[in-house]
Every structure is written in structure tokens, then in C-alpha cells.
Amino acid sequence: MFDYRPGDSPVHLLNPVTKLAVVVGLMVIVFLLPNPWGPALIAVTLLGVAAVAGFSGRVATLAAVITGPLLIAVVLVQGLFYTGNETPLIAVGPVTFWEEGVTYGLLVFFRVLVVVCAVLIMVFSTHPKKMMVAFIDKGLSPKLAYVFMASLQFIPDMQRRARAIIEAQQARGLDLKSNLWRRFQALLAMLIPLLTGALISAETRSLALEARGFSRGGMRSHLIEVPDRTSDRVIRWSVAAIVVLVALWRIVL
Amino acid sequence: MANSTNQAEGGFFSRIASDFTTRAWVLIPVGVGINFVGGTLVTVLKLPIFLDTIGTILVALLAGPWVGALTGLITNLILGVADPTLIAFAPVNVAIGLIAGFLALNGWFKTYPKIVASGLIIMLTGVILSAPIVVLAFGGVTGSPGRSAMTAFFLATGSNIWQSVFAVGVIVEVVDKLISVFVAVFVARAIPERYRPQKAQQTI
Numbered sequence: 001m002f003d004y005r006p007g008d009s010p011v012h013l014l015n016p017v018t019k020l021a022v023v024v025g026l027m028v029i030v031f032l033l034p035n036p037w038g039p040a041l042i043a044v045t046l047l048g049v050a051a052v053a054g055f056s057g058r059v060a061t062l063a064a065v066i067t068g069p070l071l072i073a074v075v076l077v078q079g080l081f082y083t084g085n086e087t088p089l090i091a092v093g094p095v096t097f098w099e100e101g102v103t104y105g106l107l108v109f110f111r112v113l114v115v116v117c118a119v120l121i122m123v124f125s126t127h128p129k130k131m132m133v134a135f136i137d138k139g140l141s142p143k144l145a146y147v148f149m150a151s152l153q154f155i156p157d158m159q160r161r162a163r164a165i166i167e168a169q170q171a172r173g174l175d176l177k178s179n180l181w182r183r184f185q186a187l188l189a190m191l192i193p194l195l196t197g198a199l200i201s202a203e204t205r206s207l208a209l210e211a212r213g214f215s216r217g218g219m220r221s222h223l224i225e226v227p228d229r230t231s232d233r234v235i236r237w238s239v240a241a242i243v244v245l246v247a248l249w250r251i252v253l
Numbered sequence: 254m255a256n257s258t259n260q261a262e263g264g265f266f267s268r269i270a271s272d273f274t275t276r277a278w279v280l281i282p283v284g285v286g287i288n289f290v291g292g293t294l295v296t297v298l299k300l301p302i303f304l305d306t307i308g309t310i311l312v313a314l315l316a317g318p319w320v321g322a323l324t325g326l327i328t329n330l331i332l333g334v335a336d337p338t339l340i341a342f343a344p345v346n347v348a349i350g351l352i353a354g355f356l357a358l359n360g361w362f363k364t365y366p367k368i369v370a371s372g373l374i375i376m377l378t379g380v381i382l383s384a385p386i387v388v389l390a391f392g393g394v395t396g397s398p399g400r401s402a403m404t405a406f407f408l409a410t411g412s413n414i415w416q417s418v419f420a421v422g423v424i425v426e427v428v429d430k431l432i433s434v435f436v437a438v439f440v441a442r443a444i445p446e447r448y449r450p451q452k453a454q455q456t457i
Contacts, residue, residue, distance in 0.1 A: 003334055003335070031390075066336050066337070066338060066396070067338075069396045069397075069398065070338070070391065070394065070395075070396050073394040073395075073396070073398065073401040074391065074392040074393070074394045076401075076405070077392070077393055077394050077401060077404060077405050077408065078392050078393070080405070080408070080409075081405070081408040081409070081414070083413070083414075104392065105392060108390075108391060108392035109392075111390075112338060112390070112391065115337060115338075116337045116338060119333065119337035119340070120337065123334050143273070143278055144323075146278065147278055147281045147282060147323070147327060148327055148330070148331075150279075150281075150282040151281065151282040151285040151286070151327050151328075151331060152331060153282075154282035154283070154285065154286045155285065155286050155289050155290075155331070157286070158283075158286030158287065158289065158290045159286075159289070159290055159293060161290075162290045162293055162294060166294075166297060176297065176298060180300075183298045183299065183300055184300065184432075186298055187294060187295070187298055187300065187436065188436065188439055188440065188443075190294055191287070191294070191307075191436065191440045192439075192440050192443045192444075194287070194290065195283070195287065195311065195440055195444065196443075196444055196445065196448060198283040198286065198287075199280075199283065199444060199448040200448060202276070202279040202280055202283055203276075203279075203448065205279045206275045206276045206278070206279040209275055209278070209279065210275050214275055214278070215275055
């Protein structure tokens with residue numbers, strides 16, 4: 001579903017809870033590290049992990065698209081206006097870029113890059129259903145897992161309905177190119193049937209869920225098994241230990 | 254949320270749990286879907302707004318603050334699958350659901366002047382909560398070149414990073430949020446009585 005790429009690599013075989021722990025741990029670590037080179041190194045390592053999992057090209061491209069504009073904007077803005085600016089780096093005409101600002105901009109960029117790559121690796125290597133089963137095994141309410149999966153599946157459905165309504169209203173004389181006020185009325189003319197149609201199907205859906213024991217508590221068994229191996233536990237504890245170590249190092253220094 | 258170990262905490266958690274009827278659970282994907290589709294609709298209609306929280310506000314009106322907040326959270330988590338930077342803004346969407354829901358329960362969506370006030374409160378909530386995220390996690394910029402250029406303008410004319418981000422936030426969001434609340438109320442009012450959820454009787 002969505003962005004999952006099937007595969008057999010060690011990354012794919014990790015328990016989704018482990019992957020989430022690594023993502024969260026990395027997030028904390030990169031925001032504790034004080035200069036850009038740590039996060040940059042971690043980002044490169046993550047690309048290596050993505051290569052092991054078989055989708056390094058996709059991760060690199062997507063990460064570049066997502067963080068590219070941020071890199072340019074933050075280095076420019078911070079290079080010019082960072083409050084700790086003292087050492088000039090480059091002067092372009094009347095405008096000076098300062099070293100501290102550029103370094104800070106790079107720090108922000110690499111931090112965001114690490115988090116983006118980590119999340120993308122997790123998303124590409126984990127089927128959403130396996131993720132939900134793994135979380136439920138660790139105590140997530142099955143109802144929360146249900147709404148997440150249902151929302152994922154409902155979005156394409158909503159988009160199809162929206163397209164159908166846009167065309168239906170146009171067939172009834174709706175003008176998409178008239179003045180601003182008419183276009184706002186058109187927005188209402190599309191949202192109201194969209195919502196009403198969705199509510200009607202929601203009514204049916206809630207009856208179907210009730211008939212399948214949705215609001216009943218108690219144990220549920222799953223169609224698929226998601227194993228939690230020793231290697232998963234080792235990785236989770238290692239991540240926790242590293243986070244604590246980095247935090248202590250920052251506090252002590 | 255309906256965990257039995259929380260009953261000991263008394264009324265608060267069971268009141269939240271009572272909001273989550275099966276009908277409410279089913280409404281959440283609808284709200285998430287509308288948050289996504291809102292963007293498509295405004296692009297087709299070439300309207301100068303985002304409408305990215307319209308689903309959250311609608312669900313908050315129809316099913317209460319906690320259901321609205323969860324809608325906001327799930328929206329950002331799913332958005333985060335395509336663009337992980339948006340996960341950072343999940344607390345903002347959650348807060349908008351909560352504030353919209355509580356305002357609605359207290360009648361702040363019933364008359365036009367109050368709706369305007371609600372829109373402004375929701376806008377301020379969004380801007381105040383997203384400012385720390387933008388400044389501390391993203392160095393004061395977002396991916397959008399227009400917003401970054403405006404932030405740079407404020408910085409160049411002497412404001413500090415917090416003031417700049419806040420000012421740009423207000424400028425960009427005020428029109429969107431005001432329009433979003435009115436659209437939400439009109440759409441909610443237009444739902445046929447038969448399908449209007451119970452909470453909506455109180456709120457609109």
C-alpha cells in the first residue's frame with residue numbers, strides 16, 4: 001500500500017517497532033549534536049542502509065526533492081541573518097554571508113535530512129498492515145490501528161469522489177473560471193455533496209464494524225504474524241543507550 | 254482511550270472515551286480524506302487558500318474536540334509518509350482540532366461574528382504553535398520560497414527570527430483560517446438532518 005516496496009533485506013525483516021525506535025532515537029540524537037558533521041555522517045550511513053534495503057536511489061531522490069528547497073532557503077536566510085554572525089565568509093556585492101550562519105544552516109539541513117531519510121527508509125521497508133500488527137502487539141489500541149489504516153485506504157476513495165463531483169457539477173453548469181465569489185460558491189457546491197456522500201457511506205461502515213465486534217474489548221488474533229526477534233531487542237536497547245550517552249555528553253560538555 | 258485502567262482517573266478519561274462512538278471512529282477517515290482533498294479542490298478552483306485543516310475543523314464540529322484532534326494527528330502522520338517534515342507539525346493540527354471542538358461546544362460557531370472570532374483564535378493557535386517548530390527545527394524557513402522570502406524581508410528590516418516567523422505565519426494563515434471556518438460551518442449546516450451526527454446539534 002502507499003509507498004511500501006517489497007523486499008527481503010535485513011531492513012525489511014526488522015520488527016516495525018524497532019524501526020520506529022531507531023527513527024525516534026536518531027531524531028533525538030541529531031537534535032542533540034551541536035555541529036553539522038555528525039548529522040551529515042549519519043545521513044550518509046542511512047543512505048548506505050537504504051542501499052542494503054534496495055531503494056537507495058528512491059530515498060536519495062525523494063529526500064533531495066523534499067529537503068532541497070529547505071537547504072537553499074535556510075543557508076541563505078541564516079547565512080545572512082543568524083544572530084551569532086561574526087566571521088564573514090563570502091561577500092557578494094553589498095551583501096555578506098557569515099560563517100556562523102552558514103554553519104547553522106547546514107546543521108538544520110543535515111538534521112532534517114537524517115529524519116527524512118530515516119522515515120522514508122521505514123516507510124519503504126514496512127507494509128502498513130505489518131506496522132499496525134506490530135504496534136498492536138506492543139499495546140496500541142486496535143481501534144487506533146483501524147482508523148489509521150482506514151484513513152490510508154479512504155484517501156484515494158475520497159479523491160475519486162471529488163473528481164466525480166467536480167465533473168458532475170460542471171455538467172450541471174458549474175463554471176470553474178468565473179469570478180472569485182462564484183468560485184467560493186463552487187467550493188461549497190463540491191464539498192457539501194462530498195461530505196454528505198462520505199457520511200452516508202460512513203453510516204453503512206459503522207454498522208458493518210459493529211456487526212464485526214468493533215466496540216467489543218478483549219484479545220484479538222491476527223491474520224499475519226510479525227516476529228520480534230532478539231536482534232530487534234538488541235537494536236532497540238542499543239539505540240536507547242546511545243541516546244542516553246549522547247545526552248550525557250551534551251550535558252557534561 | 255477506553256482502557257479500563259483509566260477508569261480510576263474518574264470522569265475525565267471516560268468523558269473523552271464517550272466521544273468515541275463507532276460513528277465517531279468512522280468519521281475520522283472522512284475528515285482525513287477531506288483534509289487531503291481540500292488541497293485538490295482549491296487547486297482546481299484556483300482559490301488563494303490551503304484548506305488543509307478543513308477536515309479537522311469539520312470533524313471537530315461534528316464529533317467533538319478529541320475526535321477532531323485525532324483526525325488532525327492522523328492527517329499529519331499520513332502526510333508524513335510522503336513528506337516526513339510535516340510530521341513535525343502534527344501537534345499544530347491536533348491543537349486546531351481541540352480548539353475548534355471546544356469553541357464549537359461552547360457555541361462559538363453559532364453566529365457570524367463569533368465564527369470570525371473562532372477563525373482568528375484558530376489561526377493564532379496554529380501560528381503560535383508552529384512558530385517554535387519552524388524556528389527550532391527548520392531554522393526559520395519552510396520549503397515554500399514565498400514564505401522564506403517574506404521571512405527574509407522581515408529579518409532584513411530588523412525583526413528577530415521569532416517575530417519574523419510569527420508575522421509571516423499570521424499573514425499567510427489569516428485568510429485561509431477565516432475562510433476554512435466559514436466553509437466548515439456552511440458545509441456542516443448543509444448536511445441532511447438524517448446524517449448529521451449528534452454533537453452537531455450542539456455546535457451549529
